[in-house]
Amino acid sequence: MAKPYDVNEQTGKDMAAARAATTIQVEDVRNHLYNSAGEWESRRKITEVLENDPVFDKTHRDFLPRTERYTRGMALTNRVYELQVQHGWSQQQASLAIASLDEQLPINLHNVAFQPVFNLQGSPELVSKYGPLIASRGIFGCYLQTELGHGTNVSRLETTATYIPETSEFEINSPTLTSSKWWIGALGKTATHGVVQAKLILGGKDYGPHLFFVQLRNMNDHNPLPGIMIGDIGPKSGSGFAPTDNGFARFDHVRIPKEQMLSKFAQVTDDAKYVQPPHAKMSYGGMLYIRANMVTGGGWLMAKAATVSIRYTTVRRQGEVGPDGLENQVINYPSTYYRLLPILSHAYVFIQLGKQLTKSFDTLATRLAKGDTSLLAEMHATTSGLKVLVSSTGVQDIEVARRAMGGHGYSAFAGLGRIYNDYLPSVTYEGDNFALDKQVVRAALKTLSTLIRAGPKVSASSLSPSSFYLRLVLPNSDSPSHSPSSEDWKDPATCILLLEWRAALLVQEMARNLEQPDASVFQRVSKAISEAFVARQVGEMIADAKGKKVGGGDGAAVAGLFLLYLLTAVEAGLTDLLSFGVIKTPTTNAIGFPSDVTRTLRLAIDKTCKAVLPESIGLTDAFGFTDWELDSALGVYDGKVYQALWQRAQAEPLNRTEVPEAYEQSIKPILIRGQRQVGVFLGDKAKL
């Protein structure tokens, strides 16, 4: 029988009970996620400073129109660097502070796009002249690549940089409307300088896109310099990226000194000759760095989505009444935990992958500095595939989490809509996912054809991690056909091998059908390749979690979460696995009907979810987010979500007056017209 209870009070009790029921050592898992107790503590201290500073208050953020979001964003930025001086923060600590603000700020473009490109590709002279000023933000930069008429295909950019031998200058020009630089973050209102990508024209000949360091605004009054027209390109979808002034710029024959070409890898000599870049590939370094960071960043966003949605569905009760007389907690419904726990597993996996990638990038950078480009191809293949995987998974996960919260999930106060709309462009920027898929697949086809040419002498050990799955198409490989039992699904090796078979057979099939590909093949094959790579990494994460006994016991909780990643990845790949017969399908006989061969897998997923479920509050607490960081009424630490929603609604600007402005202007005229139509007048009646 349903018992009446104080729904609001119950939320706090439910959260406390869930927290008490967690068996893992939350601090231990947290330190694992943050690399060490020291790193966590350092981060916590910075967040504490920000939370207690009124400048960073978020109470009214959801109500601000875009111009005020921009103004506020710049104020936050200024305050962080003020605090850096006060507290003696390192450059890295200041970056951490910026990152923890949960805002898409113009300074990110200076730090992540402008500065690395300038330092990596500028000549030593140019870097020594401006590098320190850029590092201290004495000038504020942006990176001007895409144009109104062109994005991905940089070879067709229209902006020109014509060399004028007479004065040793370049003339930057926007010959057409569509050559306007467009979408450039921090350009619209903030940046004083920029790196401009433009076609180098030398003696009438087009040498393709090169980079030029250009001053945009004068340092005296911040007005655009003569010949440069600058503005903001307007609001973004779903109010995303509100504080960033994505901008446009048109150049009307603007002259810059010859020295301001970024000439580390390509130069124009004094006598107007073009010097070939010795290591053109080396200029990719910056892009790979951004993509590696995207994996970590995406992982932490999934962590936020998982935390908010798991906390809310733990305290939200609805539907069936249990023996305790209370309705069921929403997270206990299979259709809920089946949606949310995989997101939690994605968060753990991508955070770990990001850490590995950052390490690999450091190794790459050291080698590149010595002129060694041997690691570039592997790093390129890995980061392209992972960028696609993390961004498309992340965007989807944030929305799945929002939707799992039902009606209240649609409130801005739930906090996930904001994260979603800010993260949304990640699927198209830094390489559109559909374009990157093609690169991933082409790299795999190339490796396959090398393997085939090399013949039987090739051994699996010669394959790089991103191509390891291709060992399966070498001669003397085992049969691809499997019929995993319930027991088999407990072993990560089962999933890893299946995902590798899927990738190997898809790549091989594609190579066979190159003359007539179907329309979605690049997406399917690319995803299979990336998942095969990730699966093997996840296998190592499981071994690591168990080896280090992460979270206490034998690391089973964290290991189980990783296993859930693998099982759901296999589930998502079932069409391929069945189509190629990697998972054996039933033989139909004359009587009766066949049954679903995927059932053992689906039940294994359900079972793994049920094992993870009691630890889910602990596993999300381990991310260490504060209420200020999450800024979600539904994700509050104490579980009192209804109180939080109520309080936030009271601050809504429409509630400042009982009677809205629209009453006299529009509502009253509607009512009076309607009353006249039926011949009554209610205008001086309090009650009908």
Added chain:
Amino acid sequence: MAKPYDVNEQTGKDMAAARAATTIQVEDVRNHLYNSAGEWESRRKITEVLENDPVFDKTHRDFLPRTERYTRGMALTNRVYELQVQHGWSQQQASLAIASLDEQLPINLHNVAFQPVFNLQGSPELVSKYGPLIASRGIFGCYLQTELGHGTNVSRLETTATYIPETSEFEINSPTLTSSKWWIGALGKTATHGVVQAKLILGGKDYGPHLFFVQLRNMNDHNPLPGIMIGDIGPKSGSGFAPTDNGFARFDHVRIPKEQMLSKFAQVTDDAKYVQPPHAKMSYGGMLYIRANMVTGGGWLMAKAATVSIRYTTVRRQGEVGPDGLENQVINYPSTYYRLLPILSHAYVFIQLGKQLTKSFDTLATRLAKGDTSLLAEMHATTSGLKVLVSSTGVQDIEVARRAMGGHGYSAFAGLGRIYNDYLPSVTYEGDNFALDKQVVRAALKTLSTLIRAGPKVSASSLSPSSFYLRLVLPNSDSPSHSPSSEDWKDPATCILLLEWRAALLVQEMARNLEQPDASVFQRVSKAISEAFVARQVGEMIADAKGKKVGGGDGAAVAGLFLLYLLTAVEAGLTDLLSFGVIKTPTTNAIGFPSDVTRTLRLAIDKTCKAVLPESIGLTDAFGFTDWELDSALGVYDGKVYQALWQRAQAEPLNRTEVPEAYEQSIKPILIRGQRQVGVFLGDKAKL
């Protein structure tokens, strides 16, 4: 060789060329979509009036903060009804005008939720007293169901309506914080009255939720009546539903006359006795009407998404250079048309389905008025499944379309972000999709068990349209196993039968495993059931298009589009089809590897897309949207997307001044601090 060309001019040429290449008779298709030339013309005239009225100008909409979006929304509403008087529009024409505004307005809640519930469930006396005033909007209503603490499960709502026999009144009360009515559209600032759902308490006994007509604000000054606390619940995710004042209300022992209980189906007698509703089910009618409308509405939103994205990708050129020296049009890439043309097919299918459903609903309403509830169960099963299908497909399609437009798709000016965020709650309101899935599946399981009990005497002809697929599990059915050839995929019957087998086998498998369902089974089975129903309908649409030669020729273009719907539905169901062996998988032999059995299907999809592609501009023009209706810089009729983007950006509020407010406050301090750090001062230099 790549030829330089004026990218902006080319957009107009490309659109004109695509339009000229269309072979279908666009007007003919348009009249088919709008039922008749007359209906189209009537609609066009209304839109023309609105477009030419400055009140409906959309130039600054994207820049308005929420309060102003609300104020503007009320002004639009008032203006429509002013125009109704001026032009002598019927009630239906006024509704059409409201619908074509592309705004989520409070008046919709009055028209679609409040008025129908009041008319359907109020006593004849109450309806005759207030009905005319409601119809003329002399009072403005809302429908107060969900509470802060409860949504879907109405039996647990906490608001009470206690009968006071002494005064023949009900006392409406909100006993707790969580009993606050919440999410109620038009409640926050607009509505003067509402229908409140509250637990009826009679002589201390709880009779569960009933409906009460309650005045909320006084008619004199629009202030809330004593004892009623009202407010707006705040902004929504991604700035969705900005003009709607979703609100909260708390009642402090508010008395209303006994007559204001909506008592058509449940009454309290004068001596305080409860009278059982004779036809409780009949109160579902209103909900079914809303869901039927959602199918049509969703179809037209998909139509907008398809129009904008197909137009933009037709004029956007990128990448490979063709023999004409121009880059390829983005829509010509397989990965683009494979994403966009299915959306076009969904639009056509759901618009047609919506028309059929509205007809079925009219029949149902006529029968219900006579007390005949025999059609209710079928209508309920059909609309539940289709509501899930249309809303989840629609939300996904709008985002797929936005994403296919690459970087520019993320601009608010692209127009799809706005549509997306307004449509997003459709997956959780009017029955959360995950809750509805369970209802769809339970209805199917019930039908199956009836069939099994009835034994061999059952014939397929006794099955209702929503259960027709279950004929396949009757004895003497054919074998489910198929190996469709390339030729087979051209026949709609192939897809229809496969989709029916999928649903039948899934339902049967589920019935076998009721004791141990897996976590996602309701979603998979529900989708399969709905797709089987829709597939058969689509088969009829194909026959209809061919029979009537829609669009000229033999109706092949429209029929091809419908076929694409079926083929991609089969593709989405491949896991089930393969797992049950409905599509036969390869036998692996010792040497060599198996090949992909789904390949013939994938190639058939590609081929069908290629056949539809040259007609895609014609097929989207047939929707008849004006530029004002689409309000998208990327979906302009003339194709000049870059000009449109440029012009819109100039109106961005941040561009009103060259130097933003943030400069003195924050940017300058950042720059000066940075310059000091490296010991320079640039503050009076124009150029470095």
